[in-house]
Each structure stands twice: as C-alpha cells, then as structure tokens.
Amino acid sequence: MSGPDLEALEEAYERGLAAERAGDVPAAAAAWRACLAIDPEDRGGAAIRLAALDEAPSPERAAPAYVATLFDQHAESFETTLVLSLGYAVPERIAETLDRLGLGPFAHGLDLGCGTGLVGEALEGSVEILDGVDLSEGMLEIAEEKELYAALYAGDAVAFVEQVEAGAYDLIAAADVLPYLGAVEPLLRGVARALAPGGVVVLSTETLDRAAFDGTPGWRVGPKRRYAHALSLMERLLAARGLVVLAADPVTVRYETGEAVPGHLIVGQRPG
Secondary structure, X not given: OOOOOHHHHHHHHHHHHHHHHHOOHHHHHHHXXXXXXXXXXXXXXXXXXXXXXXXXXXXXXOOHHHHHHHHHHHOOOHHXXXXXXXXXXXXXXXXXXXXXXXXXXXXXXXXXXXXXXXXXXXXXXXXXXXXXXXXXXXXXXXXXXXXXXXXEEEOOHHHHHHHOOOOOEEEEEEOOOHHHEOOOHHHHHHHHHHEEEEEEEEEEEEOOOHHHHOOOOOEEEOOXXXXXXXXXXXXXXXXXXOOEEEEEEEEEEEEEOOEEEEEEEEEEEOOO
C-alpha cells in the first residue's frame, strides 16, 4: 500500500501552522482536516491540534505515528531542550519521592516511554534490572549508549504492558507518558497486571483548572496539545485496579514560555 502524498501533506501542514500563527482558527482547522485526509496515520498530530483548537473532540490518545515522528525528529536535542530550556525535573522527583516513601530498592523495573534514559539515570543504583520501552527508535539509540538498561524495546507502552508476563515487575515508571494518552484505562489495566505483589507504579500527569474538565471524562487535550488528567480520575482508576495510592504530589512538570505547567506525581502500589 502506498504511503501519503508527502508534498501535499507538507503543504497542508504549513498552511495549518501559518493559520494558527495568524489566529485564523477556521483556516487552521481546515488545514488539519486536510492533513488527516492525506495521512490517516496522522504523523503530524493533526487530530491533537484540532482538539487543542476546540474544533474536534479529544481523541482517546495521540496517534502512535505522531509520537514516534515527534521524538525521532527531536532525539538529538531532546535532553538539552527538555531539561535546560523547559526545566523538566520529573525523573529526579520520581527518585526523591520513592526514597521519601521508603520504597525500594527494586529487583526488576520498567521505564515506560523511557526516551533517552533520564529516568534510568535518576534511578541508577536503586533498580537491579531495568527495562525500557519507547516508540521512538531515535530516542532508544541514545538510551542504549548510556548502558543503564538490561533490555530496550521499540514499541507502544500500552501494548507492552498488556503483553508482558504477569507480575514481571516490582517497579513501573511512566514519566511524561500520560500527556500523550487520554483514556488511560488500558495502560493502568496492563500496569496492574504487570506488577508483582507489593509492586509500585509511579506516574506523572499534567492537569488543568477543575472547570476545564467539565463535560469531559476527566481528561482532555489542553491548549499546548498535550493531554491533561484530573487527579480525581487517576485516583479512581488506580483504585479500580486494586492499586493503593501512596502519594499524589503536586509538581511543576515543565515550563512553557516561562509559565509553570502544573501536574501530579502519583505513586500506587499493588498490595503484597
């Protein structure tokens, strides 16, 4: 099967960007719909952009092709941009929170959406064996060079935890994964299955004002084209999977144009 018309896709994409910069929402929406018609796999994230403009409902998740393309394109500059420019410190907060709660050391951990290995670096010495999974092969190449992971897998985080051996891990970390997922039930179902008795999951989320979730299932695409989740939703879904919430700490996830992006660092545990 032939791929999309890349020239037409690029033209539509540039029209969408230009219209957004000009504040012309109808023209931007028309361009993003054209992108989806040309490329149903949605490498450009048109569905997310439509939702951010309130021109379409929020899809249940970002298209995997979009996430892989986005991070492949930025793999080489990822750490510089995220850590230095955006002030991203979630991996360090994960390590600090686990230590504060007296959790660990861990025998076998899983880093979902491991990227270039920032969580692996933060947890070095506290996890005996650490596996990682990510959609972006470009990010995985950088993570592999750090020699922090026993195994690295190219693939989707949700599919991975649904297929892995039950009870395989006593720690699962998902830093900056939920901003690309809306409906998180499949992920949490797989996480609960993959955790050993007594195992711990730690997740970072972004959030919005409470009113922003009115009329939604507790999640939606925000104006920065990333998914936000209500804390009440996350606590309810974790409990529904038999996981005890040990912490739900407010955090600044990153900074956008100098403004703090609020979120939560949530720790859940499967009873032993």
